[in-house]
Amino acid sequence: MLSAVAVQNGSSRPSFGRLARKEIAVEADGIAGAIERIGTRKCFHQNAEIYGEKEGADYFYKVVSGAVRAYKLVIDGRRLVGAFHLPGNIFGLEAGEQHLFSAEAVVDAEILVVNRDAVMSLAARDNDVARDLWTLTASELQRTQSHMLLLNKNAPERVASFLLEMADRNEADDEIQLAMSRQDVADYLGLTSETISRMLTRLEKAAAITLPNCRRIVLHDRLVLKRMVS
């Protein structure tokens, strides 16, 4: 069951755990296999648009390298980043007929792109693909629900959650290399970049983390962080 999620998790057991997604791409059947076989590799420069909201949702995507942000702008200039997609992640399933969010490369990125109709007709013939389609979407739904919970927390909790999420998704457990700017993080957490800065320095003073430089964060006391996320 759930082979595509297994692919994303790099394990044979499915896991719908909160933010537990170690993104290790391996060869497999189901959607992941289909994308590898029939998808085409495309490069996007930093800040290049992958798709815009209101655009037809005609493709599925898989991050090969780099990072992607899914975001939505509101008229008055605010921006909400709904998700960051990292290597191994499949995205674009969230859409109905139109995208609700736009997607941009956070840094230069390689993306596998696959035609939606091709996958859909594959799903009509292949149960594994159909199940993966559902599984991946359900998984994305759980991620979104978790993020919704996060937006109900206070600033220290949000930042701590973010660090733990990023640490989980990174290979090196306690060393985080951020692809994104403070502003990206702020828009992901529904805070301002100033508040992100303040919370990080507060955590550094509490000896929970160190900041070798602003894109690199080392976790020292996960317990403190875990207590904060309550």
Place this chain on the structure above:
Amino acid sequence: MLSAVAVQNGSSRPSFGRLARKEIAVEADGIAGAIERIGTRKCFHQNAEIYGEKEGADYFYKVVSGAVRAYKLVIDGRRLVGAFHLPGNIFGLEAGEQHLFSAEAVVDAEILVVNRDAVMSLAARDNDVARDLWTLTASELQRTQSHMLLLNKNAPERVASFLLEMADRNEADDEIQLAMSRQDVADYLGLTSETISRMLTRLEKAAAITLPNCRRIVLHDRLVLKRMVS
């Protein structure tokens, strides 16, 4: 395509529109049909638990009458209501192997309950069911994403959004009969019940709505509300 969503929408065209879900249950194939055929009807009293978080997700559900809240408690007593499910709505798809949210009856409710495995094995044989499974989940994902956007807005915007959502989901267009308390609404919008009250009276003073009683709201000026949601 998308027959289950069509069922929920009560129209033959699929709609992934933001919060546009008129819940009219009609006889149909796909998941909705399956639930009607093989599901069992159960009654839940006000505030009765339908399922708890951490519980195994062994069933899908469809609201026949009444209303359901999907919520999550945090240790310190805070509660986030992630969704309200109204008559015609199918829920419980959001889960992986475990529920992330709990579900309770907001008022006395009749619910159709169907075994998950039964639906899954049906989906393995019937493409329509498999597609519905995906479509409904994708639809729930979009609803959750919209709600995530809402949690990034300010109080007046959130309340206005809520009123427009409820008006859309109600039959009588401009007359809303709320099943839930102020506290339920507050926890849905990430605000306090006092703030909900204040925003409603503010809207009443602005002649955008009237409040015949506290569970009944009449919309007079949707334009004002729509401007507020920005």
Place this chain on the structure above:
DNA sequence: CGACCATTTGATATGGATCAAGCGATGTGG
């Protein structure tokens, strides 16, 4: 009618936004 609980309204407190200035890294031209 009276008790109870939900809702509204009022007064005050506070967390995070905003505005503003300083700092540090990165890159460019002299």
Place this chain on the structure above:
DNA sequence: CCACATCGCTTGATCCATATCAAATGGTCG
């Protein structure tokens, strides 16, 4: 290689939206 410009990040001061605390009102059920 260094001076300087630029841009993102950090830090500080103040403000404001919403939470919190508290009291008044209203609606429901015995």
